[in-house]
Amino acid sequence: MSFFNKMLASVGIGSAQIDTKLEKDRLKPGEMISGIIEVRGGNVEQNIDSLYLNVYTNFIRETDDRKVTDVANIGHFFISESFTIKPGALKEIPFSFQLPYDTPVTYGKTKIWVATGADIKSSVDPTDKDYIKVDPGNLAAAVINSIYDIGFRLRNVDCEAAPRFLRTSLPIIQEFEFVPYSGPFRGKLDELEMTFFNQSEHQVDILMEVDRKARGLTSLFSEVLEMDESKVRLTVTSNDLANMKHKLQDVISRYTH
Structure with missing residues (x-):
């Protein structure tokens, strides 16, 4: 037995x-x-x-x-x-x-x-x-909530294999895709993509891709050739919590023209 x-x-x-x-x-x-x-x-x-x-x-x-x-x-x-x-x-x-x-x-x-x-x-x-x-950490949550307050809504979230230049401790990244439905960027942007990386308790790096809306023939050709996208890398810390919305709005505004 x-x-x-x-x-x-x-x-x-x-x-x-x-x-x-x-x-x-x-x-x-x-x-x-x-x-x-x-x-x-x-x-x-x-x-x-x-x-x-x-x-x-x-x-x-x-x-x-x-x-x-x-x-x-x-x-x-x-x-x-x-x-x-x-x-x-x-x-x-x-x-x-x-x-x-x-x-x-x-x-x-x-x-x-x-x-x-x-x-x-x-x-x-x-x-x-x-x-x-x-759930998002405190800093990531503050960034996401600020993007909402500026007038964006979350359209999609996906994890993807990390490109070599973004590969840190993990083999993947998570991409947040927002679209403007109100506020200062409605009609100016098609979408805003955002990735968090190198996160810690008091600091997080962000890669942001600002996709401008095509206006006119020149802009249309730029969109077809994917030249209307601007990639922005920035760092936010706990010191930015009180002013997060204004900081992000200012950064995005630089790439809407």
Whole structure:
């Protein structure tokens, strides 16, 4: 019977089960993710070489002139070294790690999840997946709210493979696409695209693409040739919070003529 149970465990039947329980499932980049991993023994004694957590997100990449959905690992965290779990036993392992500051927010179709993995010799490794909601950090939220106040609305949010010049700690970037519906830029801009990177608690870099609206034949040719877009790179800090709307409006205004 014991040999039969080992054979079943080797293909994942009656083997150890894992279940990750998060303290909370709504966070901001830079916050600590805490919780407990429960490991429950199966029908046979098993040696677990390691426990680890990975944070994943979905993103869009282009291949052969097609856009396909892929998955990016944005954080790998080692939790526990080797231990043995007895049949039917329950072991609880607490954990805590920091969510990377450049973690995308769960806007639009962007999803973030924590996947738990365990390495077990001569067996199918058990896994567990927990989805979390990620809100913008304080600075990013202030920027987005200021863009709303200026008269833009959010049209689309996507994660994409990061170009080489923007590749920092993560292989992907998140792009926010805004369109003006009121205020000083209605009729002057087609859209405003924005990406946050190099984020920290008190500072964030922004790459902004200002897409001017075509007016007249010359502007029309410029739009066709994609010469009507201006890329702007700027940095905002906690010191800009009180004046964020005016700072962003001033920057955008420079590229509307």
